Amino acid sequence: MVFGMFGKKEEEEEELEPVSFLGPVNGQDVNMKANGRLVEAGLMRAKDLVTDALARRSDTIRLEPRGPQAVITISVDGIPYPGGKLGKAEGLAITQMLKLLAGLDIKERKKAQSGGIKAEFETKPYTLGIKIVPVAEGERLIVRVTDAKLKLDLPPDVGMGEPMRLKLRDLCTSPGVLLVAGPGGSGTTTTLFAVLRNIDAYMNTIYTLADFEGRKVPQVTRMEDAEPEDLAGTIAKxxxxxxxxxLCEPVKTDTAAKAMFSRHESILMMAEIPAKDTASAVLQLIEWVGDPKLVAEGLKGIVTQKLIRVLCNDCRMAYKPKSDFLRKLGLPDDIAALYRKPPDAAEGNQDQCESCGSVGFFGRTGMFELLEMTEGMQAVIAGKPDANAIRSQMKKDKMITLQQDGLRLVAEGKTSLEELQRVFKPA
Ligand SMILES: [Zn+2]
Incomplete structure (x- = not known):
């Protein structure tokens, strides 16, 4: 047992059937025989680490050498928890083992590498994204867990409200640039994927230059020979x-942004853009493209998202809000109940919830805002705006903001006001 993060005693733990590793996502052969010593040192340890993490619904496992030790962090619903420590040699064996299982080069220890492993745990299929990043003391291992069967494919499943879903579908029917913005790790890939699934793949010819970490979309052709240094050339092809x-790789450079906007008249160009909010994404685009008028003309919309934890259905607690409080929040004042998580054990709560391990939350959903290109917004953007000008135009055009969408989730009882405050707290 590596972690004891939910305070369960060891004798209460059931013996779990360990995870099975079913081969690399890249289809490469893994030669276990030729690496007998590594397999002996690393396979069971790697299985233990991944099994424990999966049993706790972890989305990310990190393992990193620090001095004589290897430090484990596991994230559940995006919140990192300390996952214990191992000896440096054990940590190294696990890292090398997972590299081998992902079909990566185990002799390479100085360069970043990434791949994936198909896995099965408790009869459910998973994809484990493996990322290796060189750090001062060796290599950092990052395992991203994707539930291969989880249907996070269509907008209602990523938590998107109906009005926004319909607007997006509408935006996808004509050429232009459509972006999904959000901070790193906020699930923008899943949302872009969801928006893409909304496009009629039989009526359109869809190419993707981006790799969706093993997820496949029917009727979408991957340009395997995509040259990252010649995006314009690949787009032309x-x-x-x-x-x-x-569908392009996430926009991170002026070259990529320019290449996308050069085709806005004939092709629907879609991509993620790392940005903390919608206004920053627009400003970044203007800077990269170098021509605010072209951005105003070519941009169709930006979906910005933030993730929020969903209250556990089995232990959430209802309370009756005062109607003037609801009015102040801009919510209908006839809502019968709002919900919050039960108090912590430290505050005298003795009840343990088995469903969520007494975290109070189970899983996450998205909050979304959508900047649409209205005539007013076009004029604002063409005039080289600042962030405030963009925000006030969004308000004027009555676009749905992240905060409003978050309050929708509070009103629906999916999350709490406290959680909403937490995600909007400046970092
Ligand atoms: Zn619970």
């Missing part, structure tokens, strides 16, 4: 093959 929708 897709255009010659009559693409009318192209």
């Amino acid at each position: 897709a255009a010659r093959r009559e693409a009318n929708v192209i």
Whole structure:
């Protein structure tokens, strides 16, 4: 047992059937025989680590050498918890083992590498994204867990409200640039994927230059020969093959932004853009493209998202809010009940919830805001705006903001006001 994060005693733990590793996502052969010593040192340890993490619904496992030790952090619903420590040699064996299982080069210890492992745990299929990052004391291992069966494919499943879903579907029917913005790790890939699934793949010719970590979309062709250094060339190639929708890698450079906007008149160009909010995404685009008028003309919309934890259905507690309090929040004042998580054990709560391990939350959902290109917004953007000008135009155009969408989730009893405050607290 590596972690004891939910305070369960060891004798209460049931013996779990360990995770099975079913081979690399990249289809490479893994030669276990030729690496007998590594397998002996690392396989069971790697299984223990991943099994414990999966049993706790972890989304990310990190393992990093620090002095004589290897430090484990596991995240559940995006909240990191300390996961204990191992000896440096054990940590190294696990890292090398997972590299081997992902079909990566175990002799390479100085370069970043990434891949994935197909896995099964408690009869459910998972994909384990493996990322190796060189650090001062060796290599950092990051395992990203994806539930391979989880249907996070369509907008209602990522938590998107109906009005926004319909607007997005509408935006996807004509050429232009459509972006999904959010901070790193906020699930923008899942949302982009969801928006993509909303496009009629039989009526359109869709090419993707981005890798979705093993997730496949029917009727979408991957441009395998995509040259990251020549995005414009790759886009031109897709255009010659009559693409009318192209999904690009996340926009991170002026070259990428310019390449996307150069085709806005004929192709629906979609991508993620790392940004803390919608206004920052617009300002970043203007800077990269270098022409505010072109951005105003080519941009169709930006979906910005933030993740929020969902209250556990089995232990959430109802309370009756005062109606003037509801009015102040801009919520209908006839809501019968709002919900919050039960008090912690430290505050005298003796009840343990088995469903969520007494965390009070189970899983996450998205809050969304959508900047649509209205005539007013076009004029604001073409005039080289600052963040405030963009925000006040969004208000004027009555676009749904992240805060409003979060309050929708509070009103629906999916999350609490306290959680909403937590995610909007400046970091
Ligand atoms: Zn619970």
